[in-house]
Amino acid sequence: MAFRDGPFDNMKLPLAWVAAVVVVVGMIASIFMLAGSNQKDATRVSYMRAGVENAAAPVGEVLSAPVRWTGNAFEYVQGYFFAVSENRRLRQEIAELNDWRDEAIALKNINGRYEKMLGVHTDPPIPMVTGRAVTDARGPFARARLVNLGTGDGVQAGNPVLSEHGVVGRISGVSGRVSRLVLLTDVSSRIPVMVERTNARAILTGDASRNPRLDYVRGVNMVQAGDRVITSGDGGGFPRGLPIGTVAKSVDGSWRVKLFSERAAIDYVRVLLFQDFNQLIDPSAITAPTLSSLNTAPAPTPQQAAAIADATTRRATANEAAAERARQAEARAVAREQAEAQARELARQQAATAPAQNTATPPAPSNGNTGG
Amino acid sequence: MRRPISVRVVGPLQWIVYPALLTVLATIVLATPLRLFGIALPEPVFALVLVYAWPMIRPAAIGPVALIVVGLFLDIFWGGPIGLWPLSFLIAYGGMLVSRTFMSGHATVINFVLYVCCVVTVFFVAYVVTALRINNAPSMLALAGQMIPTLLLFPLADWFVQKFDDNDVRFL
Numbered sequence: 001m002a003f004r005d006g007p008f009d010n011m012k013l014p015l016a017w018v019a020a021v022v023v024v025v026g027m028i029a030s031i032f033m034l035a036g037s038n039q040k041d042a043t044r045v046s047y048m049r050a051g052v053e054n055a056a057a058p059v060g061e062v063l064s065a066p067v068r069w070t071g072n073a074f075e076y077v078q079g080y081f082f083a084v085s086e087n088r089r090l091r092q093e094i095a096e097l098n099d100w101r102d103e104a105i106a107l108k109n110i111n112g113r114y115e116k117m118l119g120v121h122t123d124p125p126i127p128m129v130t131g132r133a134v135t136d137a138r139g140p141f142a143r144a145r146l147v148n149l150g151t152g153d154g155v156q157a158g159n160p161v162l163s164e165h166g167v168v169g170r171i172s173g174v175s176g177r178v179s180r181l182v183l184l185t186d187v188s189s190r191i192p193v194m195v196e197r198t199n200a201r202a203i204l205t206g207d208a209s210r211n212p213r214l215d216y217v218r219g220v221n222m223v224q225a226g227d228r229v230i231t232s233g234d235g236g237g238f239p240r241g242l243p244i245g246t247v248a249k250s251v252d253g254s255w256r257v258k259l260f261s262e263r264a265a266i267d268y269v270r271v272l273l274f275q276d277f278n279q280l281i282d283p284s285a286i287t288a289p290t291l292s293s294l295n296t297a298p299a300p301t302p303q304q305a306a307a308i309a310d311a312t313t314r315r316a317t318a319n320e321a322a323a324e325r326a327r328q329a330e331a332r333a334v335a336r337e338q339a340e341a342q343a344r345e346l347a348r349q350q351a352a353t354a355p356a357q358n359t360a361t362p363p364a365p366s367n368g369n370t371g372g
Numbered sequence: 373m374r375r376p377i378s379v380r381v382v383g384p385l386q387w388i389v390y391p392a393l394l395t396v397l398a399t400i401v402l403a404t405p406l407r408l409f410g411i412a413l414p415e416p417v418f419a420l421v422l423v424y425a426w427p428m429i430r431p432a433a434i435g436p437v438a439l440i441v442v443g444l445f446l447d448i449f450w451g452g453p454i455g456l457w458p459l460s461f462l463i464a465y466g467g468m469l470v471s472r473t474f475m476s477g478h479a480t481v482i483n484f485v486l487y488v489c490c491v492v493t494v495f496f497v498a499y500v501v502t503a504l505r506i507n508n509a510p511s512m513l514a515l516a517g518q519m520i521p522t523l524l525l526f527p528l529a530d531w532f533v534q535k536f537d538d539n540d541v542r543f544l
Contacts, residue, residue, distance in 0.1 A: 019427075019435060019436060020390055021433075023436045026440050026458060027459060027462045029440070030440070030443075030459035031457075032455070033455030034454070034455035034459065037453040052445065067404055080512075133405050135449075137403060137450035139415055139417075139514070139518045140511065141452050141498055142452040153528065185450075187506060187508055207509070207510055265405065265407035267405065
């Protein structure tokens with residue numbers, strides 16, 4: 001027997017009222033959920049998110065596969081038609097980059113020596129895993145992606161994410177096989193950055209547009225259009241020096257950043273397995289004295305040892321010669337000083353004997369016109 | 373002798389569950405990270421078709437419940453705060469419920485105005501909640517980037533209303 005044929009058939013509940021009650025109850029529940037989602041410990045929600053994301057990720061992966069193939073086909077056709085112009089451009093770039101390469105090698109060599117002398121601990125390479133973005137939320141209230149990497153790959157919430165061009169965002173949630181990447185353009189994203197030219201600190205604030213704002217710029221006239229923006233490392237969320245974009249002035253007068261990662265579609269991404277600076281460096285090494293790293297330097301090769309011995313001998317010989325020269329110069333100075341002292345003594349004696357002779361022979365009287 | 377008349381019974385499966393599932397599916401499909409010549413796929417809020425059409429077809433208790441479920445899915449799938457879309461949908465649904473007796477049966481242009489009001493209400497609520505929650509207002513351009521594709525879904529919403537408005541809608 002169907003419900004409408006039963007005794008309840010005569011009970012005419014006003015549908016609009018029932019719907020209105022459900023709406024009101026639903027609104028109250030939604031407000032509670034919104035208030036609850038602000039709390040840090042939202043374990044049930046995390047499980048729910050993980051479940052949906054784990055279900056959605058394979059679907060997104062399947063759907064994005066033709067996209068990747070299409071993209072590859074486009075690149076293939078584009079490469080075929082624009083091969084000559086691209087070849088010319090690449091030759092020009094290589095010619096320009098050769099000089100930079102030589103300079104970079106020289107600077108790296110010098111920098112390495114300075115670091116060793118000063119006992120500077122450089123950041124070790126950070127391990128990273130490569131994954132693929134499978135879904136993409138582009139709305140004004142959330143800009144995020146699902147990445148097909150999870151806790152099994154070592155990914156944790158807070159890990160920075162890069163594309164081949166620069167920083168994309170950071171991991172906000174992670175489950176077994178999928179993690180959620182919040183983009184720099186998301187309305188809730190805030191990243192401490194610095195202007196490379198002036199070291200001016202600022203906060204990169206996403207607002208769901210393609211170019212996030214540069215807020216809280218410290219200093220006056222520290223930013224100009226075209227400046228390169230990198231992560232500052234302040235707060236320990238990101239390692240320092242990751243490329244983000246270039247500064248541009250927006251129509252409303254605020255500074256914005258053209259993201260490097262917006263140059264191309266974000267497909268493959270690298271998740272840096274970076275938590276904070278504690279994982280980069282041994283805490284006891286922070287307080288190590290200067291030049292302490294020289295003790296840990298590897299043993300020199302025979303050629304290096306010979307070169308070092310040769311340099312040491314030359315330096316010792318040079319030091320001895322310099323010391324000898326200094327001794328001789330000092331002896332000469334002492335002899336000169338003694339001679340000068342003797343000369344002064346002789347002059348004083350002569351001066352002392354001269355008045356005695358003068359008193360023995362008084363001067364002749366004047367010619368008599370003094371009484372006038 | 374009276375000839376039997378076949379009555380097509382349209383249950384909640386036809387006008388609520390299947391459209392809700394199609395909405396979810398369309399959202400997942402359009403979340404594909406496709407970008408050609410620097411332009412990404414549009415990302416309309418398909419569920420607004422349901423927010424507009426369901427009260428126009430007939431008030432029902434299952435409608436708001438389905439909207440809560442779809443809204444929760446959007447929150448989770450797009451990575452927003454839980455409760456944002458359900459609250460926005462239900463406020464607009466409540467408004468539609470109140471105004472349906474005055475608005476049903478009008479010309480398409482009037483219906484379009486009603487649809488625009490529905491869309492604006494949902495986005496306004498979501499905008500205000502987001503701005504208050506994280507002290508940062510989303511870009512108006514980004515808002516328009518999602519609002520305009522949603523407004524372009526009006527023919528679909530109108531077709532949906534027309535399809536079920538004249539049916540014998542019964543509920544179990």
